[in-house]
Amino acid sequence: MAFQAGGQRPAPRPGPGTPEAAQDYLRDYAVLLDSVPFPSLVVDHRWDVLLTNGAFRTLFQGVEPHPTAHPGANFLRFVLFHPDAATVLGDHEASWCLPMLADFSAAAERRPHDPVLHAVRRDIAQDPIMDAAFRHGLPHWLRAVGERAAGHDGSVRPLLHPDPRWGATECRLLVETTSVLEEMECRRVTLVLRETPRAAGRDRRTRRAASHLRVVPTVG
Numbered sequence: 502m503a504f505q506a507g508g509q510r511p512a513p514r515p516g517p518g519t520p521e522a523a524q525d526y527l528r529d530y531a532v533l534l535d536s537v538p539f540p541s542l543v544v545d546h547r548w549d550v551l552l553t554n555g556a557f558r559t560l561f562q563g564v565e566p567h568p569t570a571h572p573g574a575n576f577l578r579f580v581l582f583h584p585d586a587a588t589v590l591g592d593h594e595a596s597w598c599l600p601m602l603a604d605f606s607a608a609a610e611r612r613p614h615d616p617v618l619h620a621v622r623r624d625i626a627q628d629p630i631m632d633a634a635f636r637h638g639l640p641h642w643l644r645a646v647g648e649r650a651a652g653h654d655g656s657v658r659p660l661l662h663p664d665p666r667w668g669a670t671e672c673r674l675l676v677e678t679t680s681v682l683e684e685m686e687c688r689r690v691t692l693v694l695r696e697t698p699r700a701a702g703r704d705r706r707t708r709r710a711a712s713h714l715r716v717v718p719t720v721g
Contacts, residue, residue: 591659
């Protein structure tokens with residue numbers, strides 16, 4: 502209005518162009534995140550976790566500590582390597598592990614020299630079952646479901662919530678970014694809980710990671 506009246510246009514405040522400004526932005530974004538009632542986190546392209554909200558921490562409160570694969574540290578590593586992942590992420594292999602392997606494969610192809618992604622690939626190679634899933638099961642699965650079905654945004658996945666009011670339920674993943682988060686190569690992932698009818702046999706059972714990925718075809 503001042504500009505239209507003949508005055509000077511106020512100078513826009515610069516976006517987070519420095520590490521200090523970025524931290525200020527993330528502090529304010531954390532306030533927004535904590536106002537969301539559903540589990541939500543902000544991750545970078547490696548799935549390193551920058552922010553989580555209270556609902557996210559509640560969802561994973563029963564997960565044992567882990568030196569490299571805690572859900573609050575790196576969500577990719579949690580899905581792939583944490584022995585407790587299947588106690589929270591329902592249908593862990595097909596609904597969570599394989600889509601995350603597909604996401605990792607795409608990220609590693611885009612950034613072939615990223616040392617953190619290289620370290621994840623080394624850890625995959627050291628696990629014969631996970632390595633077979635990555636090299637053989639993932640291409641087979643992608644041919645079966647299609648590249649689009651492997652994406653995260655909009656997908657509906659089973660979830661085992663520690664709160665008995667939710668219990669065995671589903672969540673829709675919403676993946677979003679802002680212009681500033683995009684500049685930081687980050688995105689926000691929200692698990693929107695959905696009330697679903699309780700089906701027989703879908704009780705919350707404490708189950709550690711399976712010793713074999715059943716969705717991976719046997720390779721002769």
